[in-house]
Amino acid sequence: MSAELSAEATEIADFLLSDESYITTALGKLNFTLGGFRVETKGYREIGHKIRQGAIEVRAVQSDPDSPLAAAYTPRLDRLSVSAGLDLHTPRRGRIKDQSMVVHEVTHALLDFHRFTTTVALDEACAYVAGQVYARALGDLQMSSRPRDGAILSASQRIVRERRMRYVTGAVLMATDPDIVALTDAIRGHTRAYPDADVRRTGDGVYGGLIDPWYMPRN
Numbered sequence: 001m002s003a004e005l006s007a008e009a010t011e012i013a014d015f016l017l018s019d020e021s022y023i024t025t026a027l028g029k030l031n032f033t034l035g036g037f038r039v040e041t042k043g044y045r046e047i048g049h050k051i052r053q054g055a056i057e058v059r060a061v062q063s064d065p066d067s068p069l070a071a072a073y074t075p076r077l078d079r080l081s082v083s084a085g086l087d088l089h090t091p092r093r094g095r096i097k098d099q100s101m102v103v104h105e106v107t108h109a110l111l112d113f114h115r116f117t118t119t120v121a122l123d124e125a126c127a128y129v130a131g132q133v134y135a136r137a138l139g140d141l142q143m144s145s146r147p148r149d150g151a152i153l154s155a156s157q158r159i160v161r162e163r164r165m166r167y168v169t170g171a172v173l174m175a176t177d178p179d180i181v182a183l184t185d186a187i188r189g190h191t192r193a194y195p196d197a198d199v200r201r202t203g204d205g206v207y208g209g210l211i212d213p214w215y216m217p218r219n
Helices: 007-016 021-027 041-053 093-113 120-137 147-162 178-189
Strands: 032-034 037-039 057-061 071-074 079-083 117-119 171-173 200-202
Touching: 007 041, 007 057, 007 079, 007 093, 021 041, 021 093, 021 120, 032 120, 037 093, 037 120, 041 093, 071 093, 079 093, 093 120, 117 120, 120 147, 120 178, 147 178
Parallel strands: 032 171, 057 079
Antiparallel strands: 032 037, 071 079, 117 200
C-alpha cells in the first residue's frame, strides 16, 4: 500500500482533497440520498485518502478518440481507470467536465466502499446525478451529440435543476419518483453501455473498512 502513486492517482487524490474554493464549493453540494444510498461530501474526501493510501488503484488508459475522458471504476478490483495525463486543475473552466466525470466514477467507488446493494441502473443514476450536481454548481451544462448519452444527461440535469440541488442540499430521491424513473429508463435504453441495468449487485468493499456505515439500520 506504500508504493509510489502514479501521476493520475496523485491528480485525482489532490482534486478530491483540494482546498481550492471553487472545488470545495462544488464538492460541498454533494449531499443527497438516492434509492436509499446517502451521498455525502466526506465520502469523496475519504476516497481521496484511499487513493493516496493505495487502497484504490488508479490506472492510466488511452482515451477513446470519441470521448474526452475515458473513466471507469471496477469494483472487484478496486480500480479507477482514467485517461493518461489527466489534468483536473488547470485551466479551471476547461476542467469541469473532467472533474464531474471523476465525481461520477468516485460515486461508484463509494457505493462499493459501503458494500451497498442496488441495481446497476440505480447505481448509475446516483453517479449521474452526483456528476451533474458538481457540474451545475459551477455553472456548467454538459451536452452530448450521442442520442442515448444525451437522454441520460438530460434526465439527470432535469433532476438537479427542478429539485434545485445546486442551491439546496439534502434532497431525498426515491427510486419510484417519476424523475428518477425517467433517468433509470434512459439508462436502460442505453443497452450497449448498460446491458445489465436491472441486475442487483453488492459492492465488496475497499481495503480499510467503512467510513460511517450510515445506511445500516440504527438501534
